[in-house]
Amino acid sequence: DSGVTQTPKHLITATGQRVTLRCSPRSGDLSVYWYQQSLDQGLQFLIQYYNGEERAKGNILERFSAQQFPDLHSELNLSSLELGDSALYFCASSRSGGANEGYFGPGTRLTVL
Amino acid sequence: GENVEQHPSTLSVQEGDSAVIKCTYSDSASNYFPWYKQELGKRPQLIIDIRSNVGEKKDQRIAVTLNKTAKHFSLHITETQPEDSAVYFCAASLASGGSYIPTFGRGTSLIVHP
Numbered sequence: 001d002s003g004v005t006q007t008p009k010h011l012i013t014a015t016g017q018r019v020t021l022r023c024s025p026r027s028g029d030l031s032v033y034w035y036q037q038s039l040d041q042g043l044q045f046l047i048q049y050y051n052g053e054e055r056a057k058g059n060i061l062e063r064f065s066a067q068q069f070p071d072l073h074s075e076l077n078l079s080s081l082e083l084g085d086s087a088l089y090f091c092a093s094s095r096s097g098g099a100n101e102g103y104f105g106p107g108t109r110l111t112v113l
Numbered sequence: 114g115e116n117v118e119q120h121p122s123t124l125s126v127q128e129g130d131s132a133v134i135k136c137t138y139s140d141s142a143s144n145y146f147p148w149y150k151q152e153l154g155k156r157p158q159l160i161i162d163i164r165s166n167v168g169e170k171k172d173q174r175i176a177v178t179l180n181k182t183a184k185h186f187s188l189h190i191t192e193t194q195p196e197d198s199a200v201y202f203c204a205a206s207l208a209s210g211g212s213y214i215p216t217f218g219r220g221t222s223l224i225v226h227p
Contacts, residue, residue, distance in 0.1 A: 002156070033213070043157070043202055043217040056212035090156060096211065104156040 002026065004093050004105035012111045018079040021108045025072055025093030029103070031055070032074040033094075034066055037107075038087035049074055050096075081112045115140040117205050119218025127226050132193050134221045137185040138205035145208040146179060146186050147215070152199045160201075161188070193225045 003026035013019055025032050034046040036059075045058035049068035060066075063081075068074040078085060092104045116139040126132050136146075147162040163170045163177045163186065170177050174193075179186040186205075190197055200222050206215035 031211075031213075042219045045215050045217075048213060050211055056214045058214055104158070106156055 002103040002105065004029075004091060004103050006089075006091055006105040006108050008108060009106070010109045010111070012113065013081060014113055015081055015083060017081050017112075018077065019081065019110065021076040021078070021089050021091075021110075023074045023076070023091035023093075023105055025074070025091075026103055029093035029095055030072065031094045031096060032068055032072070033092045034060075034074070034076050035090040035092065035104075036087045037090065038084075040084065041087075046076070078110070083112050086110055086112045115143060115205055115207075115214075115216040117203060117216050117218045119203050119221060121221060122219065123222045123224070125224045125226065126193050128193060128195060130193055132190045132197070132223055132225075134188045134201055134203070134223070135185060136187070136203035136205070136218050137183075138216070139184065140205065140207070141181075141184065142207055143205040143216075145206045145213070145215075146177070147204050147206070148175075148177060148188050149202045149204070150199045151202065151220075157202060190223075193223075195225050195227050198223055198225045 005024045007022045031050045033048045037043045046060040047066050048056040052068050066076045088107045090107045119136045144165040149157040150160045151157045174191050176189045200220045202220050203218040204215040
């Protein structure tokens with residue numbers, strides 16, 4: 001157990017809908033990273049937050065947004081969902097930014113029908 | 114942007130053999146190269162990493178080598194065991210100023226036969 005928690009574990013929704021995925025980092029970690037893993041695209045970095053501020057952006061679609069709250073938990077919002085958004089969404093956390101020390105959460109499996 | 118190629122996509126070895134997975138990257142600015150192991154149905158786990166100012170790093174049975182000039186890096190696993198069976202991902206990243214932007218390879222499925 002890495003100490004990073006994600007909810008929910010599974011999410012099934014319909015095209016056009018909006019969902020929110022939640023991540024709580026390990027105690028003391030200030031940086032949160034979001035990743036998408038799908039058969040089509042592989043593992044992709046989406047976005048990084050550090051102490052409440054966006055620090056780096058990867059291949060995140062405009063329909064997706066994220067934020068990190070004062071208590072350091074983070075949420076990834078996915079809207080106008082499409083079938084291709086079906087994937088595993090992982091978050092990870094680290095003490096500081098700069099490099100991921102590799103503490104991934106268990107992931108949220110999103111299925112868009 | 115960065116592009117990472119990973120080969121082979123599948124690697125089948127006998128227990129005790131060595132396994133080598135190779136990755137190439139395109140952006141010479143990349144300076145941090147982690148490797149992840151992902152067992153079926155589980156989260157990725159960082160197993161070893163190397164920074165651009167180092168040519169080789171070893172941790173027990175695993176080692177990583179980096180050739181900055183050729184822009185390629187490799188994962189070496191010696192004395193493979195069945196529990197090494199998993200998907201391995203390489204990544205090339207720019208890590209600076211508190212930010213980290215990785216680009217991943219497509220993964221190598223390693224199968225170790227007892």
